[in-house]
Amino acid sequence: ETGVTQSPTHLIKTRGQQVTLRCSSQSGHNTVSWYQQALGQGPQFIFQYYREEENGRGNFPPRFSGLQFPNYSSELNVNALELDDSALYLCASSLEGQGNTEAFFGQGTRLTVV
């Protein structure tokens, strides 16, 4: 158990809809990152938040957006869903600023877009 929880575990949405995925970080962690993992591929970095500010972003379009809250929980929002957005979405929490970048992942949310 990593202490990082994601909800929901599975989700089915229709193309064009919007979705919000949630992540509760491990206690004491101030940084959260989100990843998209297609079947048989490595995780692709979407973005990272440190103390409620975005401080890292991968090659994803603006319809992928996020929030980090004062309690360091986080949301990933995806607008105008496309079929290719079907994937496992992972969040990872870490404690930045201490020279330690060890990250702990949740179990993921499996999103299917039909």
Next chain:
Amino acid sequence: EDQVTQSPEALRLQEGESSSLNCSYTVSGLRGLFWYRQDPGKGPEFLFTLYSAGEEKEKERLKATLTKKESFLHITAPKPEDSATYLCAVQAWSGGYQKVTFGTGTKLQVIP
């Protein structure tokens, strides 16, 4: 653009047969190189972080090493429970932003 390449894509070992997994990378502003283990349907499990060339870390049957261009994950006398996909990732600074790049992984199968 940052690149991470892992080899081989798949590896089948007999129990007790030691081997190494490779992760070669091209990145500027490296903050750290990570190794993770991922079981089917689960999130990656952290194994190691390496920060500078020459660094080595060990955990049970696993040992990770780092050079300026690649990292190796050595598996000594593996057991069937070591079967999993092993992922390598690099974290780097780019234009004031942090970015993490994963490889596609090596799928390891250890046969009793």
